[in-house]
Amino acid sequence: MDTKMNIAIIGGDARYLELIRHLTKNPQMDLTIIGYDQLDKGFTGAKQAELEDIEPSKLDAVIIPVPGTDHRGYVETVFSDKQIQLKKDWFHSLKSGCIVFSGITTPFLNEAAGEAALQLVPLFDRDDVAIYNSIPTVEGTIMMAIQNTDFTIHSSNVIILGLGRVGMTLASKFAGLGAHVSVGSKHQSDLARITEMGLTPFTLDDLTTHSPNCDLLINTIPAMVVTREVIQLMKSQALIIDLASKPGGTDFKFAEQRGIKAMPAPGLPGIVAPKTAGAILGRVVSQILTEHISERSK
Amino acid sequence: MDTKMNIAIIGGDARYLELIRHLTKNPQMDLTIIGYDQLDKGFTGAKQAELEDIEPSKLDAVIIPVPGTDHRGYVETVFSDKQIQLKKDWFHSLKSGCIVFSGITTPFLNEAAGEAALQLVPLFDRDDVAIYNSIPTVEGTIMMAIQNTDFTIHSSNVIILGLGRVGMTLASKFAGLGAHVSVGSKHQSDLARITEMGLTPFTLDDLTTHSPNCDLLINTIPAMVVTREVIQLMKSQALIIDLASKPGGTDFKFAEQRGIKAMPAPGLPGIVAPKTAGAILGRVVSQILTEHISERSK
Amino acid sequence: MDTKMNIAIIGGDARYLELIRHLTKNPQMDLTIIGYDQLDKGFTGAKQAELEDIEPSKLDAVIIPVPGTDHRGYVETVFSDKQIQLKKDWFHSLKSGCIVFSGITTPFLNEAAGEAALQLVPLFDRDDVAIYNSIPTVEGTIMMAIQNTDFTIHSSNVIILGLGRVGMTLASKFAGLGAHVSVGSKHQSDLARITEMGLTPFTLDDLTTHSPNCDLLINTIPAMVVTREVIQLMKSQALIIDLASKPGGTDFKFAEQRGIKAMPAPGLPGIVAPKTAGAILGRVVSQILTEHISERSK
Amino acid sequence: MDTKMNIAIIGGDARYLELIRHLTKNPQMDLTIIGYDQLDKGFTGAKQAELEDIEPSKLDAVIIPVPGTDHRGYVETVFSDKQIQLKKDWFHSLKSGCIVFSGITTPFLNEAAGEAALQLVPLFDRDDVAIYNSIPTVEGTIMMAIQNTDFTIHSSNVIILGLGRVGMTLASKFAGLGAHVSVGSKHQSDLARITEMGLTPFTLDDLTTHSPNCDLLINTIPAMVVTREVIQLMKSQALIIDLASKPGGTDFKFAEQRGIKAMPAPGLPGIVAPKTAGAILGRVVSQILTEHISERSK
Numbered sequence A, B, C, D: 001m002d003t004k005m006n007i008a009i010i011g012g013d014a015r016y017l018e019l020i021r022h023l024t025k026n027p028q029m030d031l032t033i034i035g036y037d038q039l040d041k042g043f044t045g046a047k048q049a050e051l052e053d054i055e056p057s058k059l060d061a062v063i064i065p066v067p068g069t070d071h072r073g074y075v076e077t078v079f080s081d082k083q084i085q086l087k088k089d090w091f092h093s094l095k096s097g098c099i100v101f102s103g104i105t106t107p108f109l110n111e112a113a114g115e116a117a118l119q120l121v122p123l124f125d126r127d128d129v130a131i132y133n134s135i136p137t138v139e140g141t142i143m144m145a146i147q148n149t150d151f152t153i154h155s156s157n158v159i160i161l162g163l164g165r166v167g168m169t170l171a172s173k174f175a176g177l178g179a180h181v182s183v184g185s186k187h188q189s190d191l192a193r194i195t196e197m198g199l200t201p202f203t204l205d206d207l208t209t210h211s212p213n214c215d216l217l218i219n220t221i222p223a224m225v226v227t228r229e230v231i232q233l234m235k236s237q238a239l240i241i242d243l244a245s246k247p248g249g250t251d252f253k254f255a256e257q258r259g260i261k262a263m264p265a266p267g268l269p270g271i272v273a274p275k276t277a278g279a280i281l282g283r284v285v286s287q288i289l290t291e292h293i294s295e296r297s298k
């Protein structure tokens, strides 16, 4: 019996080159890639194709780009001029049990997968992916901090807001560079962990007592926390980097008025380390599919 | 209106000396201590008394020793020869709203507090306390590792099982000392965090592939994980330290047969750093009571 | 008696703004700055002047730009259109005992100071300055590494050549970011220190056994060490950053032929952190002059 | 031609068991061990013998115990009841070119080797050995600190005096455990390195301004630096650990009067990690002899 999985990758950016490379190494996977016609060299072990060429009913897994689809089913194709649209019909024609992977999910995708009773895996929702991705995110933040200040990270006063998956990595890496790191959180257990890490904890309510002395403020909390009151008290040369997903947690308008540089910084992993970011996805997709195969074969 | 809280500390060990010192610093607390008659010098700000002297109905909080009570209500009194018994009646006579603190809870204590409708706070169940306590726990583990091996922690292969509150602290501190640290966990998100920390992750199922090369194995998982199979493969000079609460997660008997030193290590914080351990409790009790006062006064 | 020192700063770049700010804070220093006419706002506590306005015979110290002078005595003036030339005569007219500070020294400067019997302090030759400067140097290197690769520093294989003042800082900071760091040196004691730091040591003779696996190679040795043989074996996606002073220690030409990106990276502190770089100079100049004053007043 | 080296190990403690194990692994070495008759099991690859049995004129290297000899040539024999004396005559009868290894040297040994024109290698004088040995030294210090205080190293104020080979390791490891580390040194370059490490630097002259706040003071400077004035100001619960070689750098008598615990701590590597300490010696002896062979065969 054939246990090979038929997988189609439809669209994607630089990260997906590494994802493809990763999956082609797995002998159990039969890979077709769509939306890569502009690449000059192919991938050993992956067939290039057009959407029309493949039979949805034979696919075990479909991997669509990180941002999912737009509201009409179009997917991002960085390496092709052709537009690719995945209609609801198409999802319906997929084999039952076919898994659909994306980075984040969108209303259209939720509906399409829901109606077709397919398992949708928005990879970025997974804790492990979020933690692995925190690494390139933090390196991107470090790069921005070095580029946008005239002082060193070392010896500077850095405030990090939130000790979640990204916040934890930020805290340890900025401390590793010699910054004086304070971390604000609403959780008592976070304050304990921050203390154990040798950093300075504070509750978010006390942010205004810490912000006046801060050189670099990095926010990871997806809620309005870097308010007018907080910014008002900051030094004019201080830098704010807001990592939280749109619209961020900073009153950007007020920061501009006050003359304080405040930068949103979306999508850092894909920008600073597409290869690593793709490898992360490759590893996790590979692991999920392998578990799937081993369960199926029981 | 008097907002001072009447607090009784009944029994306790060296940790409670620091706890007492901590609470006496808080002007909002009126402290009576019972079971400390053998101390040569008193505490400024705390009254020594006998159990009979105090009026339970006037108490806002009662702090009993870390281990709670035994099945008849007796509490540990390291600094007194007198036996102190807290009967269920006594709990009933406490003021409604009185908070009862202990380290861990016991069946008797659960019943007594439950029947009297009192709030029982087993401090060690709190995430923040567990994280703060992980610090002296880990220092105790380091001490044991140095004492019980003829090699350095630096450059040795250390396996840590579990990346919970203690496991995380173990991992960072043993890595800080220069050990080659591998951490086993069943959670994918733990494996990601371990990777981010620069350490070697493995799933618990693979423990037997890592144990043969291990010099020091430290367990924090309260389940039988260091089994006969795992021990069988270990080097005879390796050391096992089991931190998990009784009965631990190690087949101690088999380790002995195999000639491998395996040590349970209960209660390290109270042993290696009673002052710090007491300060941790003092800080948290103080914070809980302060919140209580501020809520009461609303 | 007046113990105030007359100090002239003649030319300089962004770093010197911070140097000036630093020295103006010292009430014992009377500061004249030359070559800053294009700045819109002045410095409280420093007088702007032209070279002709000052009396060399009254100066206790002269601070010229980091690169010293060119072979005819011209100094760099980033904040002025006017050209400033310090002739040998001018040095002769300085007070005996006047100290001349620069970053590095040049043949002209050596001669001029030598003939006039003046103490010349090339600040970058000092061990303490080199170590402080290693911090912005390393942050600049980190920025370049993030910008010029598509993978993360974390988990990548980084080779550092030399464990001198810059090499030590590189090693600890790249390790702090989670790289697998190997350091090559010819000194046995360096290999021991690298081991103690938890990193992988190797003797320079073994560089070719480590280079094939390397993702990022950073050189600090001012001698031809990254030779054709070393580069030949490297991965084509690897990056070489050469920090050693001109001409560096890399066969750049061969790297280009091989299609491996190899970048010289001069003057990083002034580029990525002029404020910190200036503060370093300010602190050290301040300390040297203060010692001078206290000795003079004995 | 036979390139095998004849090596005799004469006397020694637990460290030498590992040294022997190390050298027997080298096929180029022919090993005779003297003073190990009480060991129940032998070493594959090493011959046990009495001093009388061996021919000094055939030896290429002689390894005597770490403390060298006493003033009459007696060496320490932990694993034998027999006394072993190495007379000056005996040294004279050694082959010209024979290398004599010990840990430290003694007047007798200097004379004996000098008169016989032999190369004496006191291993502990080597920078690399001192740095490797600093690792078990620091672990021993950590153990003592945990055992002799009732607070955690984490969060405590630790002063380290001297940033030499031991001081550097102390600083990084105590910082790794979460202590607030300050380091005192007389060298400006040390103060810069301490700053780079993220620790607090101070010049030794300022020790009295730092000692009042200190919980743990560790000295590595072999000169009287922890004076009456310094101790006078310390907290009574503070602990002093003096690592400097006899007589140390602490006014122990005054510390006792003041009721402050002050502990000399000689020979930590041999106590806490004899196996590692022996491996360090084995590695270095092996390397020196291998270089010797390769030079001889040129």
Ligand SMILES: NC(=O)c1ccc[n+]([C@@H]2O[C@H](COP(=O)([O-])OP(=O)(O)OC[C@H]3O[C@@H](n4cnc5c(N)ncnc54)[C@H](OP(=O)(O)O)[C@@H]3O)[C@@H](O)[C@H]2O)c1
Binding pocket: A130, A133, A134, A137, A162, A163, A164, A165, A166, A167, A186, A204, A220, A221, A222, A223, A242, A243, A244, A245, A265, A266, A267, A268, A269
């Ligand atoms: N810019 C980029 O390239 C990039 C990359 C990765 C992630 N991100 C974004 O960064 C943000 C953080 O990601 P993450 O993975 O670290 O998320 P996370 O693990 O959920 O961490 C967020 C932290 O913020 C806390 N928080 C949420 N709402 C709060 C509120 N109203 N007040 C106080 N604390 C609050 C959370 O605590 P509780 O959950 O317990 O409330 C949590 O500790 C997200 O918005 C994510 O999309 C951006």
Ligand SMILES: NC(=O)c1ccc[n+]([C@@H]2O[C@H](COP(=O)([O-])OP(=O)(O)OC[C@H]3O[C@@H](n4cnc5c(N)ncnc54)[C@H](OP(=O)(O)O)[C@@H]3O)[C@@H](O)[C@H]2O)c1
Binding pocket: B130, B133, B134, B137, B162, B163, B164, B165, B166, B167, B186, B204, B220, B221, B222, B223, B242, B243, B244, B245, B265, B266, B267, B268, B269
């Ligand atoms: N010896 C001492 O002095 C000392 C001091 C402090 C704590 N302790 C003891 O040390 C242990 C760990 O404490 P902690 O605060 O770190 O607890 P914790 O945060 O709950 O960590 C325990 C870890 O083990 C995992 N785990 C539990 N059961 C498992 C199983 N059957 N298989 C695989 N993983 C399992 C948990 O994962 P999930 O919860 O997600 O399953 C968790 O990650 C406890 O027993 C505690 O009482 C001893």
Ligand SMILES: NC(=O)c1ccc[n+]([C@@H]2O[C@H](COP(=O)([O-])OP(=O)(O)OC[C@H]3O[C@@H](n4cnc5c(N)ncnc54)[C@H](OP(=O)(O)O)[C@@H]3O)[C@@H](O)[C@H]2O)c1
Binding pocket: C130, C133, C134, C137, C162, C163, C164, C165, C166, C167, C186, C204, C220, C221, C222, C223, C242, C243, C244, C245, C265, C266, C267, C268, C269
């Ligand atoms: N790009 C920038 O922005 C920047 C910033 C700062 C410094 N730098 C440059 O970076 C380089 C390193 O600076 P540093 O302060 O770290 O100098 P350093 O402390 O002297 O370190 C250089 C190291 O290289 C070793 N070395 C020198 N020649 C060698 C050879 N032929 N073979 C093997 N090893 C050799 C030295 O050992 P021995 O001395 O014992 O031989 C020393 O350990 C210098 O060229 C400096 O000008 C550049």
Ligand SMILES: NC(=O)c1ccc[n+]([C@@H]2O[C@H](COP(=O)([O-])OP(=O)(O)OC[C@H]3O[C@@H](n4cnc5c(N)ncnc54)[C@H](OP(=O)(O)O)[C@@H]3O)[C@@H](O)[C@H]2O)c1
Binding pocket: D130, D133, D134, D137, D162, D163, D164, D165, D166, D167, D186, D204, D220, D221, D222, D223, D242, D243, D244, D245, D265, D266, D267, D268, D269
């Ligand atoms: N207890 C143990 O188990 C153990 C183990 C290893 C070493 N030790 C001992 O620990 C001590 C330190 O060893 P080490 O290898 O770190 O030596 P080291 O590298 O020479 O360090 C000693 C430091 O002290 C400085 N120093 C010396 N005399 C001074 C003075 N009068 N004033 C100010 N600073 C002074 C030295 O600076 P300068 O040299 O530049 O003056 C150097 O930085 C030695 O006595 C050694 O024997 C003990």
